[in-house]
Amino acid sequence: xxxxxxxxQKSGIGVPAVPMEEVVIAADLSWAGLILxxxxxxxxxxxxxxxxxxxxxxxxxxxxxxxAGSFVTSVALYLNYVPPGDVIPLLDWMNLSWxxxxxxxxxxxxxxxxxxxxxxxxxxxxxxxxxxxIYASEYMEPDLGKGYARxxxxxxxxxxxxxxxxxxxxxxxxxxxxxxxxxxSYWLIGYYYQRPSAVAAAKxxxxxxxxxxxxxxxxxxxxxxxxxxVQYDELMSVLQANDWRPEFEGWSVTAIPFLLxxxxxxxxxxxxxxxxxxxxxEGPTPVSALxxxxxxxxxxxxxxxxxxxLFLMEPVSLQVVAWVGGLTALLAATIGMAQFDIxxxxxxxxxxxxxxxxxxxxxxxxxxxxxxxxxxxFFKAVLFLTCGxxxxxxxxxxxxxxxxxxxxxxxxxxxAWTMLIGCLCLAGFxxxxxxxxxxxxxxxxFVTQGPGFEILGWIAIVTAGLTAYYTFxxxxxxxxxxxxxxxxxxxxxxxxxxGEFHPHAPRFAINGVLLVxxxxxxxxxxxxxxxxxxDEHLAGGWIADMVHDSTAREGxxxxxxxxxxxxHATILGMDxxxxxxxxxxxxGLIGLSxxxxxxxxxxxxxxxxxxxMRQRIWIGWLPRAMERKWYxxxxxxxxxxxxxxxxxxxxxxxxxxxxxxxxxxxxxRLPRTLARWLQPLQSGVVQSIALAMAGGVAIILLxxxxxxxxxxxxGAH
Amino acid sequence: MTVGMLAMAGGVSLAHAxLLAGALxxxxxxxxxxxxxxxxxxxxxxxxxxxxxxVMAAFGHWYWDFSGxxxxxxxxxxxxxxxxLALALVxxxxxxxxxxxxxxxxxxxx
Numbered sequence: 001x002x003x004x005x006x007x008x009q010k011s012g013i014g015v016p017a018v019p020m021e022e023v024v025i026a027a028d029l030s031w032a033g034l035i036l037x038x039x040x041x042x043x044x045x046x047x048x049x050x051x052x053x054x055x056x057x058x059x060x061x062x063x064x065x066x067x068a069g070s071f072v073t074s075v076a077l078y079l080n081y082v083p084p085g086d087v088i089p090l091l092d093w094m095n096l097s098w099x100x101x102x103x104x105x106x107x108x109x110x111x112x113x114x115x116x117x118x119x120x121x122x123x124x125x126x127x128x129x130x131x132x133x134i135y136a137s138e139y140m141e142p143d144l145g146k147g148y149a150r151x152x153x154x155x156x157x158x159x160x161x162x163x164x165x166x167x168x169x170x171x172x173x174x175x176x177x178x179x180x181x182x183x184x185s186y187w188l189i190g191y192y193y194q195r196p197s198a199v200a201a202a203k204x205x206x207x208x209x210x211x212x213x214x215x216x217x218x219x220x221x222x223x224x225x226x227x228x229x230v231q232y233d234e235l236m237s238v239l240q241a242n243d244w245r246p247e248f249e250g251w252s253v254t255a256i257p258f259l260l261x262x263x264x265x266x267x268x269x270x271x272x273x274x275x276x277x278x279x280x281x282e283g284p285t286p287v288s289a290l291x292x293x294x295x296x297x298x299x300x301x302x303x304x305x306x307x308x309x310l311f312l313m314e315p316v317s318l319q320v321v322a323w324v325g326g327l328t329a330l331l332a333a334t335i336g337m338a339q340f341d342i343x344x345x346x347x348x349x350x351x352x353x354x355x356x357x358x359x360x361x362x363x364x365x366x367x368x369x370x371x372x373x374x375x376x377x378f379f380k381a382v383l384f385l386t387c388g389x390x391x392x393x394x395x396x397x398x399x400x401x402x403x404x405x406x407x408x409x410x411x412x413x414x415x416a417w418t419m420l421i422g423c424l425c426l427a428g429f430x431x432x433x434x435x436x437x438x439x440x441x442x443x444x445x446f447v448t449q450g451p452g453f454e455i456l457g458w459i460a461i462v463t464a465g466l467t468a469y470y471t472f473x474x475x476x477x478x479x480x481x482x483x484x485x486x487x488x489x490x491x492x493x494x495x496x497x498x499g500e501f502h503p504h505a506p507r508f509a510i511n512g513v514l515l516v517x518x519x520x521x522x523x524x525x526x527x528x529x530x531x532x533x534x535d536e537h538l539a540g541g542w543i544a545d546m547v548h549d550s551t552a553r554e555g556x557x558x559x560x561x562x563x564x565x566x567x568h569a570t571i572l573g574m575d576x577x578x579x580x581x582x583x584x585x586x587x588g589l590i591g592l593s594x595x596x597x598x599x600x601x602x603x604x605x606x607x608x609x610x611x612x613m614r615q616r617i618w619i620g621w622l623p624r625a626m627e628r629k630w631y632x633x634x635x636x637x638x639x640x641x642x643x644x645x646x647x648x649x650x651x652x653x654x655x656x657x658x659x660x661x662x663x664x665x666x667x668x669r670l671p672r673t674l675a676r677w678l679q680p681l682q683s684g685v686v687q688s689i690a691l692a693m694a695g696g697v698a699i700i701l702l703x704x705x706x707x708x709x710x711x712x713x714x715g716a717h
Numbered sequence: 718m719t720v721g722m723l724a725m726a727g728g729v730s731l732a733h734a735x736l737l738a739g740a741l742x743x744x745x746x747x748x749x750x751x752x753x754x755x756x757x758x759x760x761x762x763x764x765x766x767x768x769x770x771x772v773m774a775a776f777g778h779w780y781w782d783f784s785g786x787x788x789x790x791x792x793x794x795x796x797x798x799x800x801x802l803a804l805a806l807v808x809x810x811x812x813x814x815x816x817x818x819x820x821x822x823x824x825x826x827x
């Protein structure tokens with residue numbers, strides 16, 4: 001048994017039983033390490049810039065160049081990619097061995113695991129990273145010479161950690177990257193460290209993520225204990241050798257997917273750990289776009305996709321993933337509907353879309369989830385970056401009630417129209433990228449058998465309608481309608497001329513990046529139509545290709561996801577995939593028309609409706625609860641924070657009064673107190689001392705005479 | 718006191734000796750407690766000393782054992798030395814305060 005496992009392990013990472021001679025090992029690919037090395041170099045150079053107090057845009061140039069290099073390297077790696085991929089060793093890290101069995105060894109090196117999944121991820125991470133860095137070079141201008149270098153150093157750290165996370169060939173290096181992106185996120189959310197709300201948000205993000213990280217740490221440990229390895233290729237070989245079923249019965253096989261899930265839900269902001277993401281919008285907007293919308297928050301989806309076979313061993317775990325994803329999508333969408341801060345609406349929309357992705361994973365369409373990650377990365381980046389441009393130009397104004405008619409204003413047309421593209425994709429408008437990727441998930445919810453998955457499918461469809469509504473609520477309010485605006489409260493020098501506020505429109509860097517990413521968001525629909533090479537029976541084109549050769553496809557039930565496979569479910573008498581094109585299109589248009597009615601044609605109706613609802617007791621609670629985010633923060637405060645606060649203060653009091661007061665100081669005070677009591681005995685009068693002594697001796701003698709048996713001299717005679 | 722203790726050769730019994738010692742010791746302690754003159758107090762301690770010595774001698778005789786008397790020789794020798802030291806101290810104290818009153822040195826309690 002053991003020998004057979006090792007025999008399979010030797011056949012490389014070609015998990016789908018590829019014989020040794022078929023694995024075409026490409027030429028030396030160690031140059032791929034540049035993907036990780038370049039952000040590190042840029043980090044060092046940004047540090048040097050900060051130390052030398054550089055006042056130019058050099059840090060941005062350096063970072064953009066380094067990330068562009070990473071992106072080019074990633075693309076080159078993709079062009080050199082030969083399925084089923086390869087492991088590229090870079091550095092030895094840990095190689096321990098204390099016995100013969102594979103359980104008596106631990107091996108985790110800096111090595112790149114190149115398969116289609118990691119390539120997909122690293123390409124959009126580095127690509128968007130480059131573009132958003134260029135955007136940030138203009139956006140961060142007010143901080144030139146102050147926090148400018150610090151900001152770009154944080155971006156470099158993030159890209160390095162994200163690269164580690166995505167490209168690692170073992171779970172330990174993934175954990176390193178996982179913690180690294182968490183740290184970078186903390187660094188950048190708290191960028192405006194003079195602002196208490198930013199500091200609080202940074203701490204909140206870090207602490208909530210810690211809960212998830214605990215899950216990941218335990219999962220890595222359990223995986224090593226259970227399967228004897230943390231390297232993906234060996235892990236997959238072990239699982240494959242056992243026909244993708246648990247090799248060892250026991251609680252750990254059940255526990256591992258749930259712990260991984262906890263980690264994924266923390267990083268990807270799902271129930272019950274989503275609360276940090278909306279607050280993370282305190283960071284500079286490019287950070288929100290890059291880390292908290294496009295890339296880092298998808299790490300949870302990546303983790304689940306990467307360890308998918310482990311989830312498949314415990315079917316309940318994927319059902320939980322599906323339900324949590326679906327409910328998060330609905331909850332976040334309802335909150336997003338009632339917010340007024342456009343950046344915050346986008347944050348809740350991110351939580352909601354991430355919920356869709358987890359729903360996709362849960363209903364066995366890793367392709368749908370990965371495709372939605374891919375399209376979402378583009379259109380959500382556009383949306384955030386346009387919000388950032390508006391915030392930048394209107395002195396921090398983000399309230400959609402105080403901005404209107406942007407598309408008629410000079411210099412703001414690109415912003416308005418690219419935002420429209422992002423909104424269309426997010427709303428799932430027919431034939432946009434978001435439409436195709438969302439449909440792939442929605443349809444599969446009706447195809448896959450599971451507890452209440454059909455209900456879940458309808459929840460997701462309703463959420464799609466809500467998404468279209470809140471997305472276009474933003475666009476119609478901010479970009480359409482009559483021109484009107486009020487500046488925010490972050491006025492910079494030169495904003496106000498002669499006491500009158502003039503918004504400064506975005507310039508070349510911001511506009512150029514907006515255009516490029518918006519076009520990318522539109523083109524993200526193209527992969528859906530590209531032929532895939534790996535499996536002609538598989539729906540979904542190029543993205544399916546990208547998922548197919550990875551661990552995310554291993555162990556799936558045979559025939560699942562095939563076009564002509566066993567699809568028995570139907571909706572309205574049609575194949576779910578075909579039906580979903582109509583259903584989601586119609587639902588999206590309904591949401592859009594509601595938004596158009598209430599926020600474009602008859603804005604007064606929206607106020608009237610709001611007033612009418614709030615005055616009715618039976619429904620008045622609904623808008624209030626939605627605006628207050630369903631009181632989740634308050635509930636967490638009551639259930640988690642307040643008890644912990646009380647416990648903390650009790651511990652503090654215990655430490656202060658019992659440990660410090662009684663034990664430490666008390667011991668020191670004891671001799672002094674005793675001495676104060678006994679001091680009067682030392683009168684200094686010799687006679688009284690002698691009397692006490694004589695009295696004492698007399699008492700002792702008396703006691704001896706009374707209570708002890710003495711053999712008095714002569715008594716025996 | 719038992720009859721055996723009274724019945725001793727030469728008419729002097731153990732009881733007599735112990736009574737004498739007890740009387741001496743009582744006088745000594747009474748004097749020590751009631752007087753403040755350093756020299757008198759010192760003499761009183763010497764009286765208590767002699768009482769102990771008498772007890773030793775009496776018991777040595779009673780048990781017909783000489784170690785009691787050997788001890789007495791040692792104790793007397795050391796007592797002589799100690800008496801010299803104590804009197805020297807008394808002289809020094811008298812030079813400092815020009816008085817022999819023990820209560821003049823109460824501050825020595827600390």
